[in-house]
Amino acid sequence: MDALLERLRAGLPAEALITDPDVTASYAHDMASFCDAGTPAVVVLPRSVEEVQHVMRTATALRVPVVPQGARTGLSGAANASDGCIVLSLVKMDRILEISPVDRIAVVEPGVVNATLSRAVGELGLYYPPDPSSWEMCTIGGNIGTASGGLCCVKYGVTAEYVLGLEVVLADGRLLNTGRRTAKGVAGYDLTRLFVGSEGSLGIVVKAVLALRPRPPQQLALAAEFPSAAAACDAVCRIMERGHTPSLLELMDRTTVRAVNAMASMGLPESTEALLLCAFDTPDPAADLAAVGELCKASGATEVVPADDVAESELLLQARRSALPALETVKSATMIDDVCVPRSRLGAMIEGTAAIAEKFGLTIGVCAHAGDGNTHPVVCFDHTDPDESRRARASFDEIMALGLELGGTITGEHGVGVLKKEWLARELGEVGLELQRGIKSAFDPLGLLNPGKLF
Template identity: 55%
Template sequence: MESLLAQLRSAVGSPAVLVDVDVTASYRRDMMPLAPCGTPLAVVLPTTAAQVQEVVRACAAAGVPIVPRGAGSGLSGAANAVEGCVVLVLTRMNAILEIDPANRLAVVEPGVVNLDLRTAVEAHGLFYPPDPSSYDWCTIGGNLATNAGGLCCVKYGVTTDSVLGVDVVLASGELLRTGRRTVKGVAGYDLTKLFVGSEGTLGVITRATLALRPLPQAPSTLVATFASTVDAGAAVTRVVREGVVPSLMEIMDRTSIRAVEQYLKTDLSAGAALLICQSDAGGEAGRRELAAVARACSEAGAELVHTTDDVSEGRDLLTTRRSVLTALEVLGAWLTDDVCVPRTRIAELITGCERISAEVGLPIAVVGHAGDGNMHPTIVYDPASEDEFARARRAFEEILGLGLELGGTITGEHGVGKIKREWLEREIGPVALGVHRAVKDALDPEGLFNPGSMFSRR
């Protein structure tokens, strides 16, 4: 491997090739403790697409796997190293290359932090919608690789809905440009959507052209509390039937509420569930939207419904939702699942998680995007206890099974990674899995891009 390391140093410079195991250890895995990881041969930090091409060609000639990586905020093990691989870290490719207000688009490198892009385009009166919970440190490249979502998905969709095109380094070292800068375009296969969400298994994204939207109005906020999970679920169903599409609709269960109350030292006066909605329609349109939501909550049996146009108060209310994972850290380590179910079955998922919690003897807090049914049951456990870790793993698996039983999917936004490979096959079936493998074989015939992520080749 010394010959390969020499080529890598020639390609990106010696300081950008890390081999000290004490240093490379921090690049071995993402935030998912259950996913396996190996020890990389090296960690390489390129600064240009041309350098990425050279690295890919050198690794291909040596038969060494490549695992692309962003900031490491993922929750599926998709960026975890495999034994003897090169971890290709793209965080130094962090330039916002262009903001085009007239055409409402931005061109960025993969290492740009989500929040930095959002802040930059806001100066032009524009808005980049995808907002994962880690938006203040996750990178656009990682968002693209996992097709990340966030709190605003109910109205604005997930990452792929904001991508016009990408530049991708293929297994051959060639640079592929997909998509276009126009609003419409249907020429050929939609290769852009093929690469978004592919978790680095088909190529390395080095640039993205992203669609922007006009900056929304300052949001109005509604919070509703419920004595039962069933009532909260019924409220979500009623909102959907009303035809209202709020910019945000989040749900918290009893365990989440209690953890946040303890962490923020506040009283949310909520029983079994809490619903937070926002409308960024502005003016009379926004008031009509939240009035319809308030009516739906009241008819579903809400104990309390409160609406405010005060931006500061709304921000404080949303802080309760964004603080859940941090609040749970006070109780122990957490393991976050990611299942999406039909919105009419959210209550069944929450009650099912309560049952699983009682069976495994560990707290499970359910919080999630009620507007699109994407729930994040979070298991709290003691990482020093092998028994509790085993029970947490059991709960994780049972929640995935529950999600499928309810007509849902094993992941709404975190991806499959190296932790849900068997579950992907269970969800999509052998024919679809065969198509996945055919695509992989066509674009990465030697299987060197992120091997073992999403599915096994054979």
């Protein structure tokens, strides 16, 4: 410990090092349940690329593990500390270095908050689409680490589609540049995409070149009530089959709707079994909403209510953004699953989750990015009750198994971390896992970067 601190202090300002155990303990984990976390030796908050390089050179010399962190809003334990590690928190590297309306790119450091970037580019008539529910807190570096998505994925895609290039500090302190600033580029292997979603296990992202789009018109939304989740999912299939491209297509089940009302008094219809929210940012959103409204009625919607204006649409979107925080108030703890299935199997996924909730005697609310089949079953439980905690974990595993059975994946945007290591192995298979471990070894031969995550 003394040798580690001495070497770190040689290349870092005093304020960049935190050793107080009461403070370092607060950096030990992210927001996931059932994920072990160790005790870090030190927390480092660098402000420059050179400081990150110094940390990695020190870690390599002394064989000390390093756990990169953003805002710790993750839901899989990917940012959890390991015993004796250096926690490398990148939140102080929070500068927007460049915004180019001509090239339609932004160049940012990893600690930039998603919402901060979105507002900055918006002032120039541009748009950065990836918008996780935690966008007011989560950082771009964390978004890149977990390949996060958001409410607008159905039309605009996820983080991976907007990362053009990266500057990465490797495990031994060398600096790697990947990708490009240009609209096109196919030179060599796509190392940029390899780092997106790698959860800090291959290198430390210290700069990102992000693609931007022109700011779209403000969107209008509608809310459709359904007598069952199956009917709502049928409407989703009809909407996509007819070629509509909504900017948002989200679903909340009855449990979620009631939780949102209880927390935020949103006035959502509690008599509904499923509430579907659809929005368009097209030149004529009212016409698109009218067409979708008819499809919802054909699928059995009992009520279809288009918003009158942008302000009312924003209220509906805020209700959806409140879903996860609201479900967290139902019990003392939650486990948030992240299973993505083909759109055509969305109804089976939601009905199967309801059956799992009944089997284990638990409250499980489901909200979903319905347009891309990404469900978020939220298992609510009392963490002080050992039996209820056991049932919560068992239900979580059954939900993931159901997703794989339906041709889906164990994570659409939250990552693997600690929580889903066993399930990643099941999804990849023996050959896939072997090759992934080989890639990890090529970038991090000593296994110092975020050990114990993914595999």
